[in-house]
Amino acid sequence: MSDRKTLQVRQISGHSGPSAGFDMQRDPEVCKLIDTTICIGCKACEVACVEWNDMPFSPTTFDNTYQTMPETRWNFWNLIKFNEHQREDGTIQWLMRKDQCMHCADPGCLRACPADGAIVQYTNGIVDFQQENCIGCEFCVSGCPYDIPKFNPATKKVYKCTLCSDRVGGGLEPACIKACPTGCLKFGTKDDMKYVAEERAKQLRENFGFKDAGVYDPQSIGGTHVVYVLHDAQNPERYGGLPKNPVIPWSYTVWKWLFKPVLGTFALFGLVGVLLHYVTVGPRLPQPEPQLKKEGSDVQRS
Amino acid sequence: MSSAVERFDDKARDAFDRIGQNEVYVGELQRHRVYTRFLHWMVALFFFLALFSGFGIYLPWLFRWFTPIFGGGPLARALHPWFGLGFVIFFGLQALNWIAPMTWTPADTRWMRNLSNTVSGKEKMEPSDTGFFNGGQKAQFWEIVGGSVVYLITGIILWAGARTFGRWAVAVSYILHDISAVIMLGGIFIHIYLSTIGEPGTFRAMIRGAVSEAWAWTFHPAWYKEVTGRDPVEACEEARKRGFIARP
DSSP states (O other), X not given: OXXXXXXXXXXXXXXXXXXXXXXXXXXXXXEEEEEGGGOOOOOHHHHHHHHHTTOOOOOOOOOSSSOSSSSOBTTBXXXXXXXXXXXXXXXXXXXXXXXXXXXXXXXXXXXXXXXXXXEEEETTSOEEEOGGGOOXXXXXXXXXXXXOOEEETTTTEEEOOOTTHHHHHTTOOOHXXXXXXXXXXXXXXXXXXXHHHHHHHHHHHHHSOOTTOEEXXXXXXXXXXXXXXXXXXXXXXXXXXXXXXXOOOHIIIIIIIIIHHHHHHHHHHHHHHHHHHHHHTOOOOOXXXXXXXXXXXXXXXX | XXXXXXXXXXXHHHHHHHHSOOOOOTTEEEOOOHHHHHHHHHHHHHHHHHHHHXXXXXXXXXXXXXXXXXXXXXXXXXXXXXXHHHHHHHHHHHHHHHTTTTOXXXXXXXXXXXXXXXXXXXXXXXXXXXOSSOHHHHHHHHHHHHHHHHXXXXXXXXXXXXXXXXXXXXXXXXXXXXXXXXXXXXHHHHHHHIIIIISTTOTHHHHTSEEEHHHHHHHOHHHHHHHHXXXXXXXXXXXXXXXXXXXX
16 A cells, blocks of 8 residues: 555546556555544544645534534535434433545445546545536535535535545555544555454444444445444434435436436437438428419409 | 416517517518517527536536536536526516417317328428417427426526435436436427428528518418418319319
């Protein structure tokens, strides 16, 4: 992972052809592991994200919780979500989850995006927006199960977490990982992180009494390149609306790649059709009005 | 309601007649007044602005060369809803203007049943009951009325986005919006063809507003009869019967 090969393009949005150089070499898939059970909500990752990506100070909104703002913004990609869950015995569980792009293996944003090259997926699993190709249609917003892409009305383009593709391409871990003081955030290959996550979940189940502890790596979208260890993997919704079975609308898979080009061609047949009609059947010309002559007098024109 | 619409239309027609002119030369008939022509070309302008800016959103990998006309992809995307709004407003006014002559009649059903003969050129004559608009024109008109309603509803959903109406509303609207656009795109080729080279003499109906009498009786015999009181189709049959015109 210490060379530039980690940023080999795998998929390109709106692009029908193959990606140049795809499958030419072996690449490990990267993964960010977020262990929500040892997150202390310090927000160091929020600050590191803003710092590294050179984003301005973002005004916070106070809503009587520790949460910095209600949701991520176009220039604030990393947000800790604080949620209080009341257990059946009346005790409170304080759940903290670092919310950011999940870098899905089957990215809904990339499926929905019509613009050639505005969203790319690297072979290491990172899904990255290329703003110079973005047309600001915001279809990616409806494609995303996690409500991550955010529109900037000033530039009319959409932004989100890059998993620090610039750092990863240079052999470094993402900025949020670097800043985490508790070891809640880890970064490595997908295989390694899944192993660590499963071991941790097992430990939580066996030694700490969290019977439903587990790993969040939803297979409905082919898994994600950000995985969570949750106290209660049966109810991920408790962690600020994490969907249990995230889905991409079928219209973006079936419609876009089959019907759109077919129907576009069909409409162009209208052009071909009228031209063929012109040269085969030919135009209908206005005919002179027949004059009915009766013994030399024009009776019809009265 | 309908009388209010009629009063509005009459006022608008008279106002536009004061601005523009309806010149009818000898051997011609008045077909479209200034107000109708104005609306038609405003609808056409906004239709093509919306169409060309929409191409870049529909299939950018094929049609991205349209977007520089509007200042690039993001600007084309930002302007597209406004063009669409212009289209819907002007077509809405045209729909009110044309609601009476576009009303469907049994003659139009017969016209549509006879469509294959008309298209293949087997039937050179329009049926004698073809009025101001024929069945095909009315079908296209009502398709655009329906399509515009679909455009407006789904367009507002797409404009406001997934964060207002939800992901699934956008995902479904996107399909309906595309279907409506593809149907209208296919229709516009037929419309332009028939109004220019397909049926020569038609285009001036939307430029000066007048058509030749020959054009009128050939393509809209019932309307011609209504306006002039003459029935050339009947006259033609009569002439054939008496042997003045050879049978084809």
